[in-house]
Every structure is written in C-alpha cells, then in structure tokens.
Amino acid sequence: MLHEEWTTVKRILVIQAGARGDVAAGAAIESLAEPIARLQHAAPQADIVLLCAPTVSQTALALPDVAEILIHPAASEQELSDSTKALDLTNVLRSENFDVAIVFSDGQTSPHPFAYMCYLAGIPIRIGQSQEFGGGVLTDWVKQRDAADHPIELLNAIGIGA
C-alpha cells in the first residue's frame, strides 16, 4: 500500500492477535498505543477502530487515538474457532465498511485467521506480519524476521514510519 493512499482511507480496523490470558492481552492492547498513533498520523482523516474481546475493553478505552472500540466475543483467538461466533463477527465487520484491516500479532500467533474473517467481511486491504506465506489471505503480507517483532516493525515495513 503506497504512502499517499493512506490519506484517502476512511476507516481502519486494528486487530491484535494472540496474547492469551487477560493480563497478556491487556498488555498487548496497551502496546498498540504507539502504532495506532502512527497510523492516525499517516491517515489523519481516518477513523481507527480497535476490535477487542470484552475482557480487555477497559484497557482499550485508554488508547487515545482510537475512534471506536468494537467489542466482540470472537475477538479472542480461542473464541474464533466457534463458527457461529466467527460468522457473527464477519457480519459485524461487513456492516462497518472498513477500507483497511491491520492485524498485529504477538510474534507467536498467526494473523491469518483474523485476516480470513476480514476477507469474508469484504475488507479489501488486509495487512499483517507472519513467518509463513498464506496466499491471498493477507493482501499485504510482511515476512516476520524473528519471533519478537513489534507492531512498529510491521508499520515500518508498510511505509508508516515514526
């Protein structure tokens, strides 16, 4: 995705994959503050929407650049395997008309399941970082260099610098 294209984006969905357990998930959400600030800087006109599970919604509320928080039970890895909840999540995402979805991961978890939900929801640009190539599930795939990659690395790779 080109840098100038970010200026036309209206709605960006941010998802944090991985980080099991409430404490780890809360910390992962907190760590999104800087990446989201950078995103907002690159796309100042865009609304950034964070998808999160109910257990971390309070942490998400503290993030300053998030326009909306989308709370859904399927937003946690283990719940995503429930096909009924996953279908419902797909319908919710579809109704929100996102232009871009960015799936951050903790380095241990694949962004592809969430990216697949975004694909089903018709989100045209799906950005994520993983060690494995997953075909067209991620439209903008960034290869992960090591297990400790930070969300900032993903943004750097797609041209959203500091």
Add this chain to the structure above:
Amino acid sequence: MSKEAASGEFKRVAKAVTQRVQELLGVQAFVIDDPAILTCSDRECANVPLYHSALRIPFHVDQQPGEIVIPDLVTSELISPRLARVLVELVIGQATAIARLPNQHDLKNKFIHDLLRSSCQEETEVLREAQILGLDFSRPRAVILIDAADYLLPSPSDAPQTLDFQAQQRVQFIIGSIVNFFHLPSDTICAYIGGSEIAVLKASSTQDLEAWTDQKDLTGNPSWANLAALKRASSALLERLRSDTSANLSVGIGRYHPGIRGLARSYQDARAALSLGHHFSGQNQVYCLDDLGVAAFVGIADEATKIDLAKHLLSPLDQDPELIDTLRIFFDENCYPSFTANRLSIHRNTLSYRLDKITSLTGLNPRQFDAAIQIRLALLLRSLSPDYDSLGKCTNLESIKSRHVRQMPNAICS
C-alpha cells in the same frame, strides 16, 4: 434428511470451499465424495492422481463425508502446509456453518407455526419478530388451512420428521401458487407449519375480500363477518390448487379473531373444521364450522367456540325475538305444527310463514331433522351465554306450559 437433500447441501458446501481455497491460496483444490470427484476448482483436476496431494482434509456436511484435496501448495511462494491446513479448516468451518443456518423460509415457517399453535406468547415480542421477518400484522387476518397430505406425503399415516427435498419443493410450489392466486404478497402470508398443513394468513377486511364479496352477505358478529367472502375466495383457491397440483386437497377456514393472538384461535377453528369435514365429507372441499351442521356441535371440544357458533347460527333472528319464541315452542311441542300454533295462539298458516322466514334467514329449515337438531342445540348453547339470558325467551312460557298436557309423537312434521 434424505440423501438427495443432503447431497444438494453437500454440493453447495463443496463448491464454496473449493472456490474459496482457490481464491485465497491460489492453488488447485477439489472435493471428493468417494468414489467420484464432486467439485473442482480447476477443469484439469480430474487428471490429478489423488495419491500425489500436499493436503487432504476430511469434513462432514450433516452425515455426509467428503474430503478436500489440494495437490500442490506451491504458488509464487510455498504455502506452509500447517498454515494451509488451518486456513482450509476455517474455510470449511465457515461454509458448513452457513449451510446449517436456517434460511428466511425456515424462520418464517417456524414463526408462523409458533404463532398459530401457541397462545402464550407476548404480543409485543411477536410483533417485533414479525417486523424483523417483514410480515405485516397490522391488517386483520383469518386463517385458511390447507391439508396437502396427498401431495406432500407419500404415506400420510407415516409423516416424516422432516420433508424430503421433493416435498420441500412441493411446499414451495403450493405457496407460490397461493401467492399468485391472491396477487399481492402482503395480502397473504403463507407458511408450511409441519405435517401436511400449509397455513395462509389471509387479510380479511371487507376491502381485502372485495373480489369475493356479495351484497347479500350478512354482517353482524365481527368473527363471522366476511366469512362468506372468505369461503368464496377459499373455494376458488382450492380449485386453482387442485388444478395446479392434480392432487387431492382440502381447505379449512377459521373465523377472524381480533389481535395477534386471535390468529391462534382462527387456526383452531380452521383445524377443527378441516378435521371434522375431512372425517364426515372427504377431501377436495372447503370446510368452515358453520357449514358442518350437527358435526360441529358434537366434534368441537371448546365450549366457547360452540357457543359462538350457536350465536352465529341464530344471529339472523336477533332482531326478531318472536321467531325465537316460535322455535322454542315448536321444539317444545315435538315439532308438531298444530299444537305449536295452538300454544302460540296463532293460525297454522302464520306458523308456516314464520318457519319459512326462519329458513330464509338462517338457511336452516326447522322442519328438517338435521337442521332442527342444529337449531335446537344452538338455542341450548346460546342460553349458556350470559349475554342471551333474556333474549328470545317466550314471555308467556309459564302460562303456555300449564296448558301443555298432551304427550305427542316424536315426529318431525313437514
């Protein structure tokens, strides 16, 4: 579910899965339903030997097993088999979940079934659900119940738990035929409610039934208003359905009862009429409680419905209490005209005139056995209703009774 229906669903899932895998992973994929390849993302796939496959994942749609086969995972870059497996399983899970979802027809059928067969639902909840399903319950509606056992069930005595694929198609055919007959979809809400019954919730205001209304139709009790027009509409509908299906069908008509819960009462009327009519008169007819004669009084368990029916049958005489008095004395005197005329202190010709008038107003001739029983039962049942305690009673009955000293033969006189 029958094998045929399951197979249709399996094919839909298989097609969705192969297309999605091809689109997402950019690799060739096909589904096998042993022993044949069922669906394939690529025309060349039939030439691919099955033992050379990078990924094979079994799955089930209902009870039918299948397997998705991906011969090669190399595109511009090698897709990790582990990741490919996860993704394909997600695709299968999503496709089968969608296949399991009830469609709009199923939801509507279930909603109408619950509405007609259960009277303990919250009215606001029912209306809210109806709104979601796009059903208009702001108009008054009565139930027309169609028994299509001969057309839908191969063996009516052995009704299956679910309809097979062919029977489902037949249900849709009948519903399509009904909607076409009444022209306006909002005028007619149709649903398959299990067994061999298709319920039509027909808008039943005078305006809605204008095409079948006759100037001579009597009004009166709102429950029975427009019933004559509804019967004509139902007869025409039955004729159309029989012509379209070439099968034996029967129709029961329910009265209009106000409110959303009234539909359940209308359904009970229609069901009782259909059941009694079927038993006594066979198939291919339209049945309504007020046409069933004595059978209606004997066959209906609900006392309130029987009293309503009695009131309805006698309602044309409401404005003429003298005729009610005449009937009471006529039955009191064992239908013997001379004694009846004597007790009423009228000429025998006057009695004959009154009996003719009763026949003309009610359609029931008190000189004939079946009709006489109906009127007699109707008089008895109506007297159970507090509204009619004082109506139609002979003012000088006691004095007349005192002169009644003769035992007359049990004869119906003409």
